Every structure is written in structure tokens, then in C-alpha cells.
Amino acid sequence: METLTAELGVDYMRKWGVTDWMDPGAEYFLWDDACVFAFVAQDGFFDVHMAMDEIRQRECRRAGAEMLKLVGHNKLRAIILPDRPKVCNYASRMGFREKTTQTLKTINGSLAPFFIMWREPGEFYGRCDQRFRRGSK
Numbered sequence: 708m709e710t711l712t713a714e715l716g717v718d719y720m721r722k723w724g725v726t727d728w729m730d731p732g733a734e735y736f737l738w739d740d741a742c743v744f745a746f747v748a749q750d751g752f753f754d755v756h757m758a759m760d761e762i763r764q765r766e767c768r769r770a771g772a773e774m775l776k777l778v779g780h781n782k783l784r785a786i787i788l789p790d791r792p793k794v795c796n797y798a799s800r801m802g803f804r805e806k807t808t809q810t811l812k813t814i815n816g817s818l819a820p821f822f823i824m825w826r827e828p829g830e831f832y833g834r835c836d837q838r839f840r841r842g843s844k
Contacts (some may be wrong), residue, residue: 708736708737708738708744708773708774708777709736709737709743710734710735710736710737711733711735711737711743712737712757713730713733713735715735715737716730716733716735716743716745717729717730717735718735719735719743719758720743720745720756720758722758723742723758723760723761724758724761725756725788727757727815728756728758729813729814729815731745731746731747731754731814732747733746733747733756734747734748735822736774736777736821737775738769738774739743739763739764739769739770740760741759741760741763741766741770742757742758742760742766742767742770743757743758743759744756744757744758744770744774744777745757746778749783749784751782752782752783752784752785753778753780753781753782753783753784754784754785755774755778755782755783755784755785755786756786757770757774758806760763760836761814766788767797768797768800768801770779771797771800771801772803773810775801775802779802779826779828779829780828780829780843781804781828782825782826782827782828783824783825783826784823784824784825784826785798785803785822785825785826786811786821786822786823787822787823787824788821788822789808789821789822791821791822792822794822795822795824797818798826799822799824801826802826802829803824803825803826804824804825804826805824805825806822806823806824807813807822807823807824808820808821808822808823809823
């Protein structure tokens with residue numbers, strides 16, 4: 708993962724779908740010129756935000772695995788836009804649980820609903836891509 712300046716991080720977030728993104732004081736990382744992660748330190752955990760090039764969305768699990776290598780030893784909170792319910796499925800495959808909907812104050816001061824999911828610290832081994840049949844080992 709490549710570290711980005713805040714300016715570049717904001718540019719990538721906007722370019723890849725979070726059009727009204729304003730920097731909340733995040734640290735930004737770019738994965739393989741296809742996915743940007745923004746980590747915001749909170750009291751005892753990190754907020755995780757991401758945006759990805761639509762053309763390469765099939766690689767999201769690889770990007771997520773790399774992200775977890777970087778920060779998976781911390782408690783993480785994923786804040787997901789309400790118009791992106793498929794991202795909740797992705798987050799659950801990355802070990803995030805406890806999906807709720809909460810109204811949060813955004814960086815521009817407005818209140819908006821978001822999906823919230825939590826991930827406890829620990830190693831991530833990824834979701835198995837093999838399909839197992841009943842009775843097989």
C-alpha cells in the first residue's frame with residue numbers, strides 16, 4: 708500500500724464515488740492504483756472509509772485483505788453510505804459485524820444516516836472461495 712497526501716486521498720475518494728468527501732483528518736492509503744482507504748483515529752478505534760475504481764471492484768477482497776494487514780490489529784468501524792448496501796456484504800466478508808443504521812454528524816455539520824459495522828482486532832484469514840459439499844472435509 709502506498710501512503711497518500713490528504714489532497715490526493717480526497718481526490719481519489721471523490722473520483723471513485725464519494726463525490727462530497729471532505730477530509731476529516733484521515734490517513735490515506737492507495738492499493739494497486741484501484742482502491743483508496745481513509746483511516747480516521749477515534750477514541751480506541753479507527754473509522755474506515757474506502758472507495759474503489761468501479762472497473763476493478765472484483766478485486767475488493769484482495770484490497771480488503773491488504774487493508775487488514777495494515778490495521779486489522781485495531782478495533783475498526785466501517786461507515787457505509789446508505790445507498791451502498793452491497794458494501795455491507797463486502798464488509799461482513801472482511802470480518803465486520805453488528806450492522807446498524809445510525810445518524811451521524813458529517814464533517815460539514817449536517818446529520819445523515821449511515822450503515823455502521825464493527826470489527827474486533829485480530830488476524831484475518833479471508834473467506835474461503837471454495838464451495839464445500841455436505842459431508843466433504
